[in-house]
Amino acid sequence: MKSSFFGILQRIGHSFMLPIALLPVAGLLLGIGASFTNATTIESYGLQSLLGDGTVLHALLTVMKSAGSVVFSNLPMLFAIGVAMGMATKEKQVAAISGAVGFFAMHATINAMLQLNGLLAPGTLPDGSLGMSVGINSLQMGVFGGVLVGLGVAALHNRFYRVELPATFSFFGGTRFVPIVTALTYVGVGILMFYIWPTIQDGIMHLGGLVNRAGYAGTFIYGFIERALIPFGLHHVFYMPFWQTGLGGTEIIDGISVSGAQNIFFAELASPNTKEFSVEATRFMAGKFPFYLFGIPGAALAIYHCAKPEHRKLVLGLLLSATLTAVLTGITEPIEFSFLFAAPLLYVLHCVLAGLSFMLCHIFNVGVGQTFSGSLIDFVLFGVLQGNTKSHWINAILIGIPLFPIYYFSFRFLILRFNFKTPGREDEGQETKLYTRKDVEAAKGSAAQAGGQKTDQVSELIVAGLGGKANITNIDCCATRLRITVADENLVDDNLLKSSGARGVIRRGQGIQVIYGPHVTLIKSNLEDCLQGV
Secondary structure (H helix, E strand, C coil): CHHHHHHHHHHHHHHHHHHHCCHHHHHHHHHHHHHHHCHHHHHHCCCHHHHCCCCHHHHHHHHHHHHHHHHHHCHHHHHHHHHHHHHCCCCHHHHHHHHHHHHHHHHHHHHHHHHHCCCCCCCCCCCCCEEEECCEEEECCHHHHHHHHHHHHHHHHHHHCCCCCCHHHHHHCHHHHHHHHHHHHHHHHHHHHHHHHHHHHHHHHHHHHHHHHCHHHHHHHHHHHHHHCHHHCCHHHHHHHHHHCHHHCEEEECCEEEECHHHHHHHHHHCCCCCCCCHHHHCCCCCHHHHHHHHHHHHHHHHHHHCCHHHHHHHHHHHHHHHHHHHHHCCCHHHHHHHHCCCHHHHHHHHHHHHHHHHHHHHCCCCCCCCCCCCHHHHHHHCHHHCHHHHCHHHHHHHHHHHHHHHHHHHHHHHHHHCCCCCCCCCCCCCCCCCCHHHHHHHHCCCCCHHHCCCCHHHHHHHHHCCCHHHEEEEEECCCEEEEEECCHHHCCHHHHHHCCCCEEEEECCEEEEECCCCHHHHHHHHHHHHCCC
């Protein structure tokens, strides 16, 4: 049961990635647009003639700001579509449109119930209870509402997309039946939510209040747990409620109730009335910047200096690439997995220092938000360009500077003290290298594909490592890893998977995660082509 539960959780975590992947682009549009249409910024830098109201650039930046803001305003809808699509096993496009249908049906039903009971008038419900969802005045369910629709639609889709109806109604069978049964189901769900969601909402608010009352200790625990879940691929499931629901707080911005840490930050970013970003919201985001931009490079330098002299040149290339990926894009798994499996104690230390980074950013009022990760790009857009008085970004630098030597000396001491086999310190006979296409071909041999086409050797290795085509029941990927469900986990060969270039393999029963890095989407596409015989 535990392995099945883990498999479901990892698929849910992956399904979150589709709507999350939209956030960096939307954040860029909103960040640049809001930064350079801000009257204080324009006045401070004397840019009235270039960016002032009425100029062409001001109009263009205002459009960019609006285009970015609309994505964050409609995230619940995007989650309904993305989760339904991500959790569907086949015919994903049908699940996506059904997710939209279910979302509309549920909120339209709730709106009708509110209207019938005279609860749409101002003051009839507590502040923050109501909100607009794609133009429908409904209960403020946030991303939870979208996830509820997405998961339910995926279950209906996987159950009914092959249903056969009697001959008279056969036109409405198969995939056409899914949006029909979705609409009917979510009318019922909408009626049910009208009665039970206010109680759930109260519970969420109380839990969020508990987290907030824990103060700095709560922020430390949040940062520690978020980092500790990275190896299991479940960190999205953990932080998303804080970013997108009342767990992360609720504030009134320009007369509108906004719930969720990330939603609060971007609403404040878009508002011309914001003087200072809410630290109670950014406490769930800002802590990443010091250890992403300073701590991880310190750890990489320690690993490099601890490598055997004859291996340092090779290790330098590996670590430099992984560190630049972490700093510039905020994808930290490549560097974290370089020591996670070889030295788990280092990863425990890393989690503690990450929690400390979150707590210190909270203490020193760092108000820098993020779209998807704590990258340098996000730090500049949402911290530096907003001005120190609004974001206190300089404090993040001051926290990060001592983190560099703390990471460096603690990692170096532990590696040497316990002789951890970090990259470049492998035993004799074990080569320090990144796997190349030649290595893969040598490991696999010169297999020929039917029809005379060249075989994708990496995909063939992955298929073999997963126990063959018949053993693979589901394929997905997130930012850095393949997420596979297999029929029989005993047929999975970790060594074959690693020989395909994988940096690690994580098993949880039938849920298998194979870690490659940011290029994993290409590996997934090639693997799917291989399985389909393309």
